[in-house]
Amino acid sequence: MLEKALKGGRTYWTWVAALLAVIGIGIACYIYQFFVGLGVTGMSRDVSWGFYIAQFTFLVGVAASGVMVVLPFYLHDYKAFGKITILGEFLAIPAVLMCMLFIFVDMGQPLRVLNVLLHPTFNSVMFYDMCVLAGYLVLNILVGWTSLGAERKGIAPPKWVRPFVILSIVWAPSIHTVTAFLYAGLPGRHFWLSAIMAARFLSSAFAAGPALLIILALIVRRYSTFDPGKEAIQTLGKIVTYFMLTSCFFLGLEFFTAFYSGIPGHMQSFIYLYKGLEGHHQLVPLMWFSTILAVVAIGILVFPFLRRNEMILAFAAACVFISLWIDKGFGLIVGGFVPNPFEGITEYWPTTPEFLIAAGVWAIGFLVLTILYKIAISVKEESGGEAIH
Amino acid sequence: MSINRREFFKIAGFAAALGLGGATVAAAVKKEVEASGPYLLDPKGLKAKRWAMAVDMAKFQSDADIQKCIDACHQVHNVPEVDPAHPTQEIKWLWTETYEHAFPGNEDEFIAPHYKHLPFLVLCNHCENPPCVRVCPTKATFKRESDGVVMMDMHRCIGCRFCMAACPYGARSFNFRDPRPFIKKELNREFPTRTKGVVEKCTFCYERLAKGAMPACVEVSNGALAFGDIDDPDSDVRKVLDNNFTIRRKPELGTHPSVYYVIGGKEHA
Amino acid sequence: MYDSGKILAGLIIFIVIATLPFTLNLGKAVAKPSPSIDTPAINQMAKKQCVESKDYMKTTHMQMLNNWRDEVVREGNRLYVAADGKEYNMSLQNTCMNCHSNKSKFCDECHNYVAVKPYCWDCHIAPKEGV
Numbered sequence: 001m002l003e004k005a006l007k008g009g010r011t012y013w014t015w016v017a018a019l020l021a022v023i024g025i026g027i028a029c030y031i032y033q034f035f036v037g038l039g040v041t042g043m044s045r046d047v048s049w050g051f052y053i054a055q056f057t058f059l060v061g062v063a064a065s066g067v068m069v070v071l072p073f074y075l076h077d078y079k080a081f082g083k084i085t086i087l088g089e090f091l092a093i094p095a096v097l098m099c100m101l102f103i104f105v106d107m108g109q110p111l112r113v114l115n116v117l118l119h120p121t122f123n124s125v126m127f128y129d130m131c132v133l134a135g136y137l138v139l140n141i142l143v144g145w146t147s148l149g150a151e152r153k154g155i156a157p158p159k160w161v162r163p164f165v166i167l168s169i170v171w172a173p174s175i176h177t178v179t180a181f182l183y184a185g186l187p188g189r190h191f192w193l194s195a196i197m198a199a200r201f202l203s204s205a206f207a208a209g210p211a212l213l214i215i216l217a218l219i220v221r222r223y224s225t226f227d228p229g230k231e232a233i234q235t236l237g238k239i240v241t242y243f244m245l246t247s248c249f250f251l252g253l254e255f256f257t258a259f260y261s262g263i264p265g266h267m268q269s270f271i272y273l274y275k276g277l278e279g280h281h282q283l284v285p286l287m288w289f290s291t292i293l294a295v296v297a298i299g300i301l302v303f304p305f306l307r308r309n310e311m312i313l314a315f316a317a318a319c320v321f322i323s324l325w326i327d328k329g330f331g332l333i334v335g336g337f338v339p340n341p342f343e344g345i346t347e348y349w350p351t352t353p354e355f356l357i358a359a360g361v362w363a364i365g366f367l368v369l370t371i372l373y374k375i376a377i378s379v380k381e382e383s384g385g386e387a388i389h
Numbered sequence: 390m391s392i393n394r395r396e397f398f399k400i401a402g403f404a405a406a407l408g409l410g411g412a413t414v415a416a417a418v419k420k421e422v423e424a425s426g427p428y429l430l431d432p433k434g435l436k437a438k439r440w441a442m443a444v445d446m447a448k449f450q451s452d453a454d455i456q457k458c459i460d461a462c463h464q465v466h467n468v469p470e471v472d473p474a475h476p477t478q479e480i481k482w483l484w485t486e487t488y489e490h491a492f493p494g495n496e497d498e499f500i501a502p503h504y505k506h507l508p509f510l511v512l513c514n515h516c517e518n519p520p521c522v523r524v525c526p527t528k529a530t531f532k533r534e535s536d537g538v539v540m541m542d543m544h545r546c547i548g549c550r551f552c553m554a555a556c557p558y559g560a561r562s563f564n565f566r567d568p569r570p571f572i573k574k575e576l577n578r579e580f581p582t583r584t585k586g587v588v589e590k591c592t593f594c595y596e597r598l599a600k601g602a603m604p605a606c607v608e609v610s611n612g613a614l615a616f617g618d619i620d621d622p623d624s625d626v627r628k629v630l631d632n633n634f635t636i637r638r639k640p641e642l643g644t645h646p647s648v649y650y651v652i653g654g655k656e657h658a
Numbered sequence: 659m660y661d662s663g664k665i666l667a668g669l670i671i672f673i674v675i676a677t678l679p680f681t682l683n684l685g686k687a688v689a690k691p692s693p694s695i696d697t698p699a700i701n702q703m704a705k706k707q708c709v710e711s712k713d714y715m716k717t718t719h720m721q722m723l724n725n726w727r728d729e730v731v732r733e734g735n736r737l738y739v740a741a742d743g744k745e746y747n748m749s750l751q752n753t754c755m756n757c758h759s760n761k762s763k764f765c766d767e768c769h770n771y772v773a774v775k776p777y778c779w780d781c782h783i784a785p786k787e788g789v
Contacts, residue, residue, distance in 0.1 A: 037585035038548070039565035044477030048553040048563060108548015108563065108586025115527040115547050126526040126551055187520050187642040188557025265494065341559035342490040346477050428735035429745070535734060542731050543781060576783060579752055584780035599736050 004378040005371040019367045026360010029353040030105060038108055041354040046346035047337040051358050056102035058329035060179040063095035065209020067172035068239055074165050080231040089144035090372040096137040098365035105357055125181045132175045139168040152379045176201050191269035191336045200250040207243035208324040210236045211317035218314050226380040237313050241301040244320050248294060269335040282347045287331050293323035433601040437618030439537035440593050443629040444510050447653025448613035455508055458606040459483050465605045467582045469571035480562035482591040483512045483606055492638060513560040513591040514646030515539045521552035538593045548586040557642050561590045691771040694763040699756060709740050751782045759785040
């Protein structure tokens, strides 16, 4: 089926070439980082994880959110999602790939990364994170590719796929739970030491992922003859609405616990992020921008008559995605390191090479996404689009 | 085409099995080499159930006395100096913090001015229950069962910095770049430097203990730093703990630090 | 054959890349490595004997160093008992290089020849040579 990715129009190839250019720049910057060290980034002794790990965290959520279309279709026989399950699965693949790449570019000694397998350490959450991510990647490739192959031939997917589908449904929340556990079990990092961290991760993921899927589905409809379906997009809109509300609710819970208890350690990171702490307020505008986007998005999404208009829905989805990207793909990680264990403050901002490397990883993700979607859509255009299960 | 693919999977599966086989062979080779010679502890080495340190702030006469400890440590371990272009990426094993920063949560605006500005020596606490060890994905940082030292295996560290996020004491530094150009003092040619991309910290001078010497900072501290086996009632460190009121950093986290602080009266100074 | 031009071009590119290691080195004669043990410390020895036999060291020094570092760093063992019963302090920097103080003529000689770059020297300090 791969050959379908090699046939495309002018727009397709221009897009691919643009992505390749960004990837090229990213690789050049990575080579520079490889030889000089992570000193080329904005990270420091106090903020020892930055943009890379934050992107990783956010993208695990996007990957996990594939389950939001797979579950209704396979477990509840929700037919409207039949056309877009493959879009969900094929979104998860590049998302996991980007996660792995972001971890890789964040390593101080990338050539030793296989030490994680050579010396497996069962008390380290990172070991489990590696296992679940690799497993999720394999599951999605297996299920997505087999189902699409069957659809191409106009037959039902083989029976042995179903157990893997069920497994992937259970697996999806696990990858994001484990990612939350990377943070939620660290003593002395008050901002992350919260039992609701995994729940917050999942709810924001299930809002941001489907939001991206809405936008992708609309792009697919615009640029191909395959229509993912009005009902499917509307249902995704409902999913985004409820999970965005849940996500904001959970954030509110964190605020309540921190500020009603009045314990300084629990309040400080929030104060730093939203108000500025001891004269340091680099992230304040960004966090408020995220908050405003969230308010606007919810203001639109809770009214069915507004979200029924697909253009307005797309705008709200973009707001959700960007809002949560700022919150989780930046603030959540940096905020955890401010203040430092001595209650001192070191601020963080990514450097240009760091930003370009991250852009390169995103471009790799979008390239894989483009290729996979191109294949899926080509098959759908031939078959009429309905998956059988 | 589908048959070809199936064939491919068969071959891939076979190759994976071979890979596992290869790992077993590698393990066997290792065994054979290991049989070549027994390894022994140096009989001159100092032994303890759990090494611990007591920092008696009252016994430091001046800031210069404290600086002497820091310099001794950083010189003997080839710790690089701050790169002026990147001050936030500095590396330090032993340094000072004021009371409110060394003991956050215990600060008080009415604390006697003398203590407020006292430069407390801080270092890796060699916790009994170390979070850094718990999170390390490769066992590059580990607690020695024999004497409780929280060690760094620089050969194995992949530079993921999970330990830096986990350490509640900010004891760990990362080599953001090659440290060698920033080692301005005479190199200690008996101790390695580090390479870029690994995490480092105080190791309670394991290399000196193994040869029967006290940690470098203790040696030059004129008794302000007491070091010994906390399980031995006659050790130097226990004498300090028995006769003084001591505190530890962030005891509420359950990490059980092995570094104690005697705040002491001003009259001691 | 469809697309024969593309296939042939692809094959040629593949062959050129795959044979690059050979074509690049074509005609270059590389002298056989001859590691030297001419150092003051070794010259003083009555019997020029390394920790283990020459053959063993030749074939196994890398695994031995691997085990040494694990023993020293992870187990705290510092002494190695050689086959002849002699005890050595297990230290690349302080034992091996004390005798072999000519890294460029001893280590690098073979390592360069076989194009391996052990990362030992990223951290371990090589002896000063020519002093």
